[in-house]
Amino acid sequence: MNCLVCRKPFAVPWSPATLSKRDWVCxxxxxxxxxxxxxxxxxxxxxxDRATCGDCVRWLALGLDLTVRSLYAYDEAGANWLxxxxxxxxxxxxxxxxxxxxxxxxxxxxxxxIPLSEERLRTRRFNQAELLARLIGPTEQVLVxxxxxxxxxxxxxxxxxxxxxxxxxxxxxxxxxxLVDDVYTTGTTLHQAALTLRRAGAEQVSAVCLFRTLNKxxxxxx
Numbered sequence: 001m002n003c004l005v006c007r008k009p010f011a012v013p014w015s016p017a018t019l020s021k022r023d024w025v026c027x028x029x030x031x032x033x034x035x036x037x038x039x040x041x042x043x044x045x046x047x048x049d050r051a052t053c054g055d056c057v058r059w060l061a062l063g064l065d066l067t068v069r070s071l072y073a074y075d076e077a078g079a080n081w082l083x084x085x086x087x088x089x090x091x092x093x094x095x096x097x098x099x100x101x102x103x104x105x106x107x108x109x110x111x112x113x114i115p116l117s118e119e120r121l122r123t124r125r126f127n128q129a130e131l132l133a134r135l136i137g138p139t140e141q142v143l144v145x146x147x148x149x150x151x152x153x154x155x156x157x158x159x160x161x162x163x164x165x166x167x168x169x170x171x172x173x174x175x176x177x178x179l180v181d182d183v184y185t186t187g188t189t190l191h192q193a194a195l196t197l198r199r200a201g202a203e204q205v206s207a208v209c210l211f212r213t214l215n216k217x218x219x220x221x222x
Contacts, residue, residue: 004096005029005081025096033081033097034073036212043184044070044212054215055187066194066205070184070212071100078211082183086128094131097210101135104208110172111137111208114181114193115145117165132210133180140172143193164192168200179207 001012003026010026036044040053042065047053052060059066072078085093113129121127133139146165171177179193194205 003029004092005032029096032077034075034077035100036070036073042066043068043187044209046073046214059187059191064191064195066187066191066207068184068187068190068207068209068212069104070209071097071104072211074183074211074213082211086124086182089125091126091128091131094135097132098135101132101208101210102137105137106176106178108174109137109176109178110140110142110174111178111180112140112142112172112193112197114179114189115141115143115166117145129181132182136178136180136208139180142169142172142177143167143196144169164196166193166196168196171197171200171202175203177202177205179205181207181209183211183213184209185213 001024002009003024005025006029008026010024012024036046038050039046040056041050042052042056045053045055074082081093084090111133113127113133115129116124116127130139143166146167177197179190179197181190184190190207190209194207197205
């Protein structure tokens with residue numbers, strides 16, 4: 001059996017489930033990503049005594065309160081994984097994290113992926129957030145996004161004050177919306193999407209994000 005991530009062969013103990021399973025990950029790659037279990041209660045960033053991090057303090061000062069469940073640290077391994085998935089188009093990698101994504105599923109929730117602009121979707125050919133959302137639970141296409149310049153080269157403050165690019169097509173019937181995105185850097189994307197939904201009448205909005213950047217990280221920008 002070849003590992004889904006590193007492609008190297010490894011031994012798999014035989015069982016009836018082995019016959020149907022096609023997305024095996026070797027033990028080394030299983031441990032590659034760093035889970036975020038302790039940290040800021042609003043975004044998961046590692047903090048002392050689970051204190052609210054500086055980014056969330058600034059959002060709260062602007063009157064924007066959004067709880068984001070971040071699953072993994074955007075460290076070296078996280079950056080390499082996301083680059084392969086998001087820019088290399090290796091979409092099967094998402095299945096490596098299927099169990100972790102399904103563990104955050106809640107009943108009676110509409111999972112709303114952060115959309116790409118039409119131009120970006122044509123270029124990339126898939127929405128990385130939508131594939132992640134489908135692995136969690138039922139998804140709904142609620143938001144649309146206008147074309148804006150890439151955030152990859154923007155600083156923290158430039159990202160935080162960019163023009164809100166989101167609009168609502170139609171709110172889901174259920175009252176609770178969970179936004180889904182791939183990586184949380186400053187939180188601008190998720191906070192702007194949440195603000196748009198609330199202004200349109202959404203009752204409850206929270207978010208799930210695959211990766212949370214670390215302040216001291218030197219990773220490539222996403």
